[in-house]
Amino acid sequence: MSTAFTCALSGQTCTTPVASPSGQIYERRLILTKLTENNNTDPFQPNLTLTEDQLISLESNASPITPPARAPTVSSLLDVLQKEHDALLLELFDARQALEETRRELSQALYQNDAAVRVISRLVMERDAAHAKLQNIAPQQALTPAPQPMEVEVETEAEVKEEPQSNKIGEADMSIMVETWKKLSKTRKKRAVAADYPQFDTISTFAPADTKSNLHKTNKPGSTCLTAVPKTKLVVSGGNDKIAVVYDGASQTVVGKLSGHSKAVTSVDATEELIVTGSADGSARCYRVQHASSDDSGVSFDYIGSVDVDGGACAGVCIHPTGKYVIVASSVGKIVFCRVNISSSSNGD
Structure with a gap:
């Protein structure tokens, strides 16, 4: 059974796989190029130092893809294309890392914005409640x-x-109400119906004099x-x-x-x-x-x-x-x- 390793930088099958102390597997030429760019710093753990001596070579049973034989005049062109391909893979790895960092910053900014909106809403509610309480303050009753x-x-x-x-009901309060009732009763008994008192037919013809909405x-x-x-x-x-x-x-x-x-x-x-x-x-x-x-x-x-x-x-x-x-x-x-x-x-x- 063949064993193939995938490069953590390029995501492609390794032809010369090596392993770092942190457990990542790389294509040898890619990791060496990356270490040169990063001053011997682990790509996935920037706080750790990684040198070529620390890389462990791995044996792969997968058959490497051997390009067909080319004329000697084309070999130099293939080398250039290989280097360009490696540089593109490294650049893609850097772009992915930058994208992840941007996503984290965006998530944090959105969270802070949402928290600020919630705080402002709560402060507005507390302000309105305080205004309502101030309006309801009255003398001691x-x-x-x-x-x-x-x-x-x-x-x-x-x-x-x-x-x-x-x-x-207290006697004093009852006497006041009874006295008022007697006065009103006398007035009502003496009250005569006005001559111009409107009848039902007249009332039914009444129309609104004014409307307020x-x-x-x-x-x-x-x-x-x-x-x-x-x-x-x-x-x-x-x-x-x-x-x-x-x-x-x-x-x-x-x-x-x-x-x-x-x-x-x-x-x-x-x-x-x-x-x-x-x-x-x-x-x-x-x-x-x-x-x-x-x-x-x-x-x-x-x-x-x-x-x-x-x-x-x-x-x-x-x-x-x-x-x-x-x-x-x-x-x-x-x-x-x-x-x-x-x-x-x-x-x-």
């Missing part, structure tokens, strides 16, 4: 049960106080709830973008954006002095409406507190006619009764 007389008040701000888990963000469009602020031209719209937008019908502009919820706003209610928003995140947030002076038509909204309904999303919010209480209903059947104390240096309430 205290949540205490409504029946208890002790309350923690903040100067020129308001506190939202959560009822304990009980079915009873794109109040909420376009990536999460849609309005989920709507309410009007009494005795004003303000309309509050809750949306899937986690924001309640206050729109002024008189100036045809958005005058406020009430943010802070982590999920869609599902319900809103408003009075002249208070706006309450409920969200699918299980919380209700209260905002005080600050009307400007008579010579200024501006309006602002101050966050005054929030209340959470444990165990579900906020299904609805309602402000009592007294303007001092808020009822929050959850999707799991829980109802939270809160007292809202609004104090303002401008009106002394």
Whole structure:
């Protein structure tokens, strides 16, 4: 059986094979040429020295390819072609090594680029989260049960106080609501139907006087709830973008954006002095409406507190006619009764 060796430099069958101490097999003439170029350095292990004395000759049973007999005038040409062929093989070996090195550098560069993109994305997310937290910072609020007389008040701000888990409402709060109910009942009984009160046929002919779109963000469009602020031209719209937008019908502009919820706003209610928003995140947030002076038509909204309904999303919010209480209903059947104390240096309430 014939034994043939393949040169590690050229990849061709060796005619005069030799082995290096590192275990590589070479064609003798090619490795000697390479050692001359590399100053006796192992081609595959540059940190090792390789000399001609260290090469071990191997016996090959493969029959060498003997070129046919040529005329003496052609022998010199064959020698030149052989040398050119050897030089081409060595150059090809160097090109393969350069290609491998280029591939390693390219892989490292791509890895570093991917890592940089990931770091930048994480930093952008952390920045956005920090901005959101800064926007949600509000004055210190205290949540205490409504029946208890002790309350923690903040100067020129308001506190939202959560009822304990009980079915009873304090006597003081009940008396206030009953007194308001009696006053409203007397007014309703004396109220007569206006002569120009529209009939059903007239209402069916009504057409929209104005339409406003794109109040909420376009990536999460849609309005989920709507309410009007009494005795004003303000309309509050809750949306899937986690924001309640206050729109002024008189100036045809958005005058406020009430943010802070982590999920869609599902319900809103408003009075002249208070706006309450409920969200699918299980919380209700209260905002005080600050009307400007008579010579200024501006309006602002101050966050005054929030209340959470444990165990579900906020299904609805309602402000009592007294303007001092808020009822929050959850999707799991829980109802939270809160007292809202609004104090303002401008009106002394």
